[in-house]
Amino acid sequence: MDDKKVSMAVVKRLPRYYRYLTDLLKLEVNRISSKELSEKMGITASQIRQDLNCFGGFGQQGYGYNVEILQREIGKILGMQNKFKAIIIGAGNMGNAIANYSLFAERGYSIVAIFDNNTEKVGKIINNLAVLDMNELENYIKNNRVDIAILTVPFQYTSQIAERVASLGIKGIWNFSPMDLRLSHEVKIENVHLSDSLMVLGYRMNKKIEEDKASL
Amino acid sequence: MDDKKVSMAVVKRLPRYYRYLTDLLKLEVNRISSKELSEKMGITASQIRQDLNCFGGFGQQGYGYNVEILQREIGKILGMQNKFKAIIIGAGNMGNAIANYSLFAERGYSIVAIFDNNTEKVGKIINNLAVLDMNELENYIKNNRVDIAILTVPFQYTSQIAERVASLGIKGIWNFSPMDLRLSHEVKIENVHLSDSLMVLGYRMNKKIEEDKASL
DNA sequence: AATTATTTGTTAAAATAATAACAATTCCGC
DNA sequence: GCGGAATTGTTATTATTTTAACAAATAATT
Numbered sequence: 001m002d003d004k005k006v007s008m009a010v011v012k013r014l015p016r017y018y019r020y021l022t023d024l025l026k027l028e029v030n031r032i033s034s035k036e037l038s039e040k041m042g043i044t045a046s047q048i049r050q051d052l053n054c055f056g057g058f059g060q061q062g063y064g065y066n067v068e069i070l071q072r073e074i075g076k077i078l079g080m081q082n083k084f085k086a087i088i089i090g091a092g093n094m095g096n097a098i099a100n101y102s103l104f105a106e107r108g109y110s111i112v113a114i115f116d117n118n119t120e121k122v123g124k125i126i127n128n129l130a131v132l133d134m135n136e137l138e139n140y141i142k143n144n145r146v147d148i149a150i151l152t153v154p155f156q157y158t159s160q161i162a163e164r165v166a167s168l169g170i171k172g173i174w175n176f177s178p179m180d181l182r183l184s185h186e187v188k189i190e191n192v193h194l195s196d197s198l199m200v201l202g203y204r205m206n207k208k209i210e211e212d213k214a215s216l
Numbered sequence: 217m218d219d220k221k222v223s224m225a226v227v228k229r230l231p232r233y234y235r236y237l238t239d240l241l242k243l244e245v246n247r248i249s250s251k252e253l254s255e256k257m258g259i260t261a262s263q264i265r266q267d268l269n270c271f272g273g274f275g276q277q278g279y280g281y282n283v284e285i286l287q288r289e290i291g292k293i294l295g296m297q298n299k300f301k302a303i304i305i306g307a308g309n310m311g312n313a314i315a316n317y318s319l320f321a322e323r324g325y326s327i328v329a330i331f332d333n334n335t336e337k338v339g340k341i342i343n344n345l346a347v348l349d350m351n352e353l354e355n356y357i358k359n360n361r362v363d364i365a366i367l368t369v370p371f372q373y374t375s376q377i378a379e380r381v382a383s384l385g386i387k388g389i390w391n392f393s394p395m396d397l398r399l400s401h402e403v404k405i406e407n408v409h410l411s412d413s414l415m416v417l418g419y420r421m422n423k424k425i426e427e428d429k430a431s432l
Numbered sequence: 433a434a435t436t437a438t439t440t441g442t443t444a445a446a447a448t449a450a451t452a453a454c455a456a457t458t459c460c461g462c
Numbered sequence: 463g464c465g466g467a468a469t470t471g472t473t474a475t476t477a478t479t480t481t482a483a484c485a486a487a488t489a490a491t492t
Contacts, residue, residue, distance in 0.1 A: 007448075007449075009448085009449065009450095010449095011416060011419055011420075012412070012416060014415070014416075014419065015409065015411065015412035015415040015416065016396075016409075016412065018415070019394060019409075019412075033468080033469060033470085034469075034470075035468090035469080041396075042396075042398075043450095044450075044451060044452090045451095045469095046450075046451050046452065046453090047449090047450060047451075049469090049470065049471070049472090050449095050450080050451090050471090050472085052471095053470090053471060053472075057470075057471065059469075059470055059471080060457085060458065060459090060469080060470070061456070061457040061458050061459085061468080061469050061470040061471075062457060062458030062459045062460090062467085062468055062469050062470075063458065063459060063468085063469070063470085064468085064469065064470080065470090077419065078415050078418050078419045078422070079418040079419055079421060079422025079423075079425075080415075080418065082418070082421070082422055082425070084418060084421065092313075092316075093309075093312050093313035093315075093316045093317070094313045094317070096309050096312070096313065097308075097309035097310040097312065097313040099309075100308075100309045101309070101310070101410070103394055103410075103411050104411060104414060107411050107414070107415060108418075109414060109418070147421065148417070148421075171421055171424070172417050172418075172420075172421045174413070174414055174417055178235060178319055180232075180257075180258075182258075188417055188420040188421050188424065189417075190413050190414070190416060190417040190420075192410070192413055193231065193232075193235075194314075194317070194319075194408070195231065195317075195319050195320060195323050196228070196231035196232065196235075197390070197406050197408055198320060198323070198325060198390055198406070199230070199231040199234070199294050199296075199323060200227060200228060200230075200231065200406060201364070201388050201390055201404055201405075201406040202294050202295040202296065202298070202300060202324075202325070202388075203227055203230065203293065203294045203295055204227075204388075204404040204406075205295060205298070205300065205363065205364075205387055205388045205404050206294070206295025206298055207295075208387070208404065209295075209298070223478075223479075225478085225479065225480095226479095249438080249439060249440090250439075250440075251438090251439080260480075260481060260482090261439095262480075262481050262482065262483095263479090263480065263481075265439090265440065265441065265442090266441090266442085266479095266480080266481090268441095269440090269441060269442075273440080273441065275439075275440055275441080276439080276440070276487085276488065276489090277438080277439050277440040277441075277486070277487040277488050277489090278437080278438050278439050278440075278487060278488030278489045278490085279438080279439070279440085279488065279489065280438085280439065280440080281440090
C-alpha cells in the first residue's frame with residue numbers, strides 16, 4: 001500500500017504542477033529536473049521532490065522527470081481518468097460563464113446538462129446545451145450518468161438544492177454560493193469563494209498603502 | 217507598532233470570519249464567544265483567538281466579542297474603507313458574470329468600467345455600464361480613479377494587458393486566466409484558478425472511489 | 433458584595449509543513 | 463567502460479502553524 005497520508009497542502013499544489021507540465025508538453029520539452037521546475041514555478045526543488053514522492057518515484061536519478069509521464073501520472077492522481085460528468089444548476093451569468101469555459105473540458109470534465117427554474121431561460125441554448133427545467137432534474141439524473149453538480153444559484157436556494165442533488169446520488173458539488181456548504185462525507189464539496197480572493201487582494205493593497213504612508 | 221508579521225494562512229481566513237460575522241449581524245446577534253464561533257465555523261476556538269490577536273484585542277474577557285465591532289474591525293484590516301474601484305477587461309462570459317455579481321459591491325468594491333477590444337461588444341450595456349473600447353483604456357485611467365484591473369481576457373492576451381495596466385499605475389490585478397501572473401512587487405496580484413479547485417474536487421472524489429473499491 | 437461561571441489574551445506544547453542535506457543512482461562525455 | 467557531473471528519493475533539520483493550557487479579567491448569580 002502506498003497509503004501514506006497525503007496532506008491537503010500537497011493536494012492543492014497538484015493542479016498547479018499539472019498546469020506547468022502541460023505547458024512544458026506544449027513546448028515539446030521532454031525532460032525536466034526538479035531544479036528547473038522549481039525556478040519556473042517559484043518554489044523549492046526540495047518541495048517538488050517531496051510532493052511527488054507522496055505518490056511514488058516518478059523520476060530518475062541523474063536524469064530528472066519525463067514530462068509526459070509525470071503529467072499523465074499527476075492526471076491519474078487527480079482522477080482525470082474518471083472523465084467526470086457535471087451538470088450546472090443555475091443558468092445565470094456565472095452558470096453561463098462556467099458552461100462556456102473550455103478549460104474544464106481540457107481537464108477531462110464535461111458539462112452534460114444545464115438546469116434552471118426560470119421558464120424564460122428554459123430552452124435557451126448555452127454552449128450547445130438546451131437549458132432544462134429544474135423539474136426534469138430527477139428524471140435526467142435517473143437516466144444519465146452525473147457525477148458533479150455545479151451550483152450557480154442564488155444564495156437562498158443553495159442549501160436545498162445541494163440536499164436535493166445529494167439525495168439523487170450525486171457524489172460531488174462545486175458550490176459558487178458564498179456559503180460553506182456541508183453535507184455527509186459521502187458527498188465531496190468544494191466551495192468557491194470568489195470574493196474571499198478579492199478581499200485578500202484588498203488586504204495586500206491596503207497593507208502596501210499603509211506601509212508607504214509609514215515610510216514617508 | 218503592532219507590526220508583528222501576519223502570515224498568509226491567517227490573512228486567508230479573514231474573509232471567512234468577515235462572512236460569518238456579517239451573517240450573525242443580519243441575524244441581529246450582538247455578541248459571540250470564540251467557542252460559539254468555532255462551532256459554527258468548524259475550526260478551533262484557540263485558532264480564532266490567536267488569529268484575531270494578530271491585529272489587537274477586540275474581545276473582552278468573560279464576555280466574548282461584540283459582533284458589530286469585530287466585523288467592522290476585520291473590514292478595516294481587509295482595507296474595505298479604501299472603497300477600491302475596479303475595471304473589468306474582457307466582456308466575455310466571465311467578465312459578464314463578475315460585472316453582475318452583487319457581492320463585490322456589498323464588500324465595498326465597485327466596478328466602474330468594462331473594456332473589450334471586440335467592436336461588436338463595445339457599447340453593449342452590462343449591469344448599467346456601456347462596454348468601452350480597449351483603446352480608450354489609457355484615457356479612462358488618466359481621468360478616473362482605478363485601483364484594480366480584473367482580467368477576464370483570453371490566455372494569450374493576459375500578460376501583455378497585465379503589463380499595460382501596470383504601466384498605467386494600477387496597483388492591483390485580479391487575474392482569471394489560468395496562468396500565474398507575476399509583476400513587480402508594486403502591483404499586487406491575485407490569480408484565480410477555477411479549474412484548480414475543480415481538480416481538487418476530482419481528486420477527493422477519485423480518492424473516495426478508490427477507497428470504496430479497496431474496502432470491498 | 434462575594435462567589436462562581438465564562439472567556440479572553442498569551443504563553444507553551446504539539447503537530448504539520450517546508451527546507452536542507454546527502455547517499456545512492458544514473459547519465460554523459462571521452 | 464570509466465570518472466565526473468547531475469539528480470533523485472529519503473532522512474534530518476528547521477520553520478511554521480495549530481492546538482492546548484492557564485492566569486487575569488469580566489460577567490452573572492445569589
